[in-house]
Amino acid sequence: MTVLLSGIRPAAPLVFRAWNGVLADLWQAEIAPGGHGRYRSEAPRIVAVLGEPPSPMHLSWDGAEATEPVRVFYVPAGADVSTRFTGPTALRHLDLHFDPGALGARLAAAGREGAMDRPVCLSDCPVALSIAELLADEIRNGTGDPLTLDSLAYALVGKVFGRAEPISLSARGGLPEWQLAALDRFLRSELHRRVAVAEMAAVVGLSESWFAHAYRQSRGETPHRALQRMRVEAAMTHLSRAEPTLAEVSTMVGFADQAHFTRAFRTITGRTPGAWRKSALQQDCAKADCFSQDIHG
Template identity: 45%
Template sequence: MTFRPKMTAFTDGIRALSDLRWRAWAGVVADLWHAEGRLGGVGHYVSPDPRIVIFLKDGGKAIRLADSPVDVAARPAAQITYIPAGMPLWSQIVQPGEFRHIDLHFDSVALAQKLGERFGMAAATAALARPVTLDGVPEIDAIAHLLADELQGDGLHDLYGEGLVQAILGRVLAYDQIALAEPLRGGLTPHQMRRVTDFMQANLHRRVSIAELAAQIGLSESWFARAFKQSNGETPHGWQQNLRITAAKAMLGRDDATLVGVAAATGFADQAHMTRAFRGVTGTTPAAWRRGHGG
């Protein structure tokens, strides 16, 4: 199955000047953008997969990038930026005009496994969780222009495009950066934890598997389970159970909510199942909690 990136983007004051040119290879999709920005134009971007953004011909000098909307005008865009999975990015146009850039979207699971096989999962995970910015790297600039030509042309053998992408990846995520990377304290990064929690919240109606959760941030099941427990002192199942109890409390505060309805809406098998879980976490039953909190 071909990997398909799931980028979420919002822009205002930025428009494409030509059709998007793109190619897909094993575990990666390459996009070539030719756009125009007006002064003050803004953008917000987030993706569940890691990506590399490369500006061509100093196009990044007209743009500011930041990982929060408050600091959006703080720093110029680097020539090359590696953005970890789940990390939000804000942009602002400070000089009107045209610019071109290449976006490389990587399948997070495939990339983590590939690097993990060589460097170990702990080092690979730590390296992939850290953003990278590079300027003045002529070899990447040269490769990026070859890749841009490939995206605009009829397309040579897949080995050519894949080779260009691998060369860029190998230079951006340098060997020593991965091999010497130490696991981040606490196991999962805030971005990873937020993505996993959001996925749990969106699936409170069912029990999600370790495999599903690990896939959200590109980790193996065993590494994810250890890192999650290290981060929270809780298993993923216990964490989702607490999310269900929190959601149940909010619903119990409504006069029109029945215990059966609350149990069904928060993913419990039935009212009795919710009562057992609720008592285990809070020390009381849902009905008693509701009476004590004015529901």
């Protein structure tokens, strides 16, 4: 998680607990006049401002600001969020960081597919705050077993997302850019092996069927086709050199065998890997000859 703070300092040691794809942080801080912060995490999270109202926290993201001070809010993975505070104050808050795949599966099972992709801000949420206080007590006292902690954490999830309207695919317009970027990074790091669509969906916390539709709406091709294109692009880098062999390149970029590699390469580029390599090496030789003539001419 990336955090930039100004006028905010810890007032007590951090208390944390991890279980079943959830990491809980319990913070106490002192806020100076004009205190503010910026935050970005690759894990989706819920933050609850504890204690008596009113909340001193104002929240903004992507250039938009919540109209009222927030008590409980959900932040999607990869989203940039800023906070500012009214006056000097003390602050207690509970942060729950979720494994994207686990949270996405729970929301999908509850008919909330796609709900992970947008922030939720609540200013009036007494039941959610009561659950957050109970969970904070269990974490602070170290008494909660994983079943109790999990039950309270997902009870809080239910109250937070219960206040958010489900997002239809047509309204969402596919996957947001941060999800596409996260997926691209994952796929490029895993080109050496087979990657199932279910794995891709888990990276962005969606069900397999929802992910496949949303991806196609965003990129105009299936996830499988996009992965093949990445494999072929990676293969081109290797083929631009005389070594390794075609069979070795096929294995390096994750194709089942050389025949599969050749079919996919020809489908995307219109040429076989061997023909593409020959052309690329000839062009390199021609460039080298031109360079030599320029030097000695």
